[in-house]
Amino acid sequence: MLALTRKVGERIVIGDNIVVTVVGVKGDNIRMTIEAPKEIKIYRGEIFDAIAAENKQAAVPNDISELDMLKVLQINMK
Template identity: 75%
Template structure:
């Protein structure tokens, strides 16, 4: 992890094509702009965590009896 201190107007460059600029600092809030290619997905942390949790939940079958049926079909071959 890298921790940096920037003033308003300061920039951080990631790779060759991502630039993060500090636009404003007001109390405990910092306003940033992120300039990145459209193919790079950018999420707020809480949104990313919610998506990851939803994906994890979707990967677990709601009814484990479905797995038993699939195992029996595989054995019958």
Template identity: 75%
Template structure:
């Protein structure tokens, strides 16, 4: 991880084609702009985490979910 200190108007350049610019700072809030090629997806962290969780849940086969319902039942009836 790289931690940088920037002032308003200063930029960070990533891999020659992504530019992050500090636009404003108000209290604990920092506003940035991100210039990147359209094919690069950019998400806020909480949105990315929600998408990743939905993908994990969608990857679990339905039959595994049904079998999990029987885990708490006694082995012999």
């Protein structure tokens, strides 16, 4: 992890194509812009965590018997 101190107007460059610029500081809040190619997804941390949790939940079957039924179907198809 890298921790930096930046002033308004100063930038951080990530790789060759991502630029983070501090545009304002008000109390405990920092306002920044992020310039990145459109194919790079940018999420706030809490949104990213919610998406990851939802994906993890979707990957777990709700009922183990459903998984057992799929195994039986696979055996019958052979």
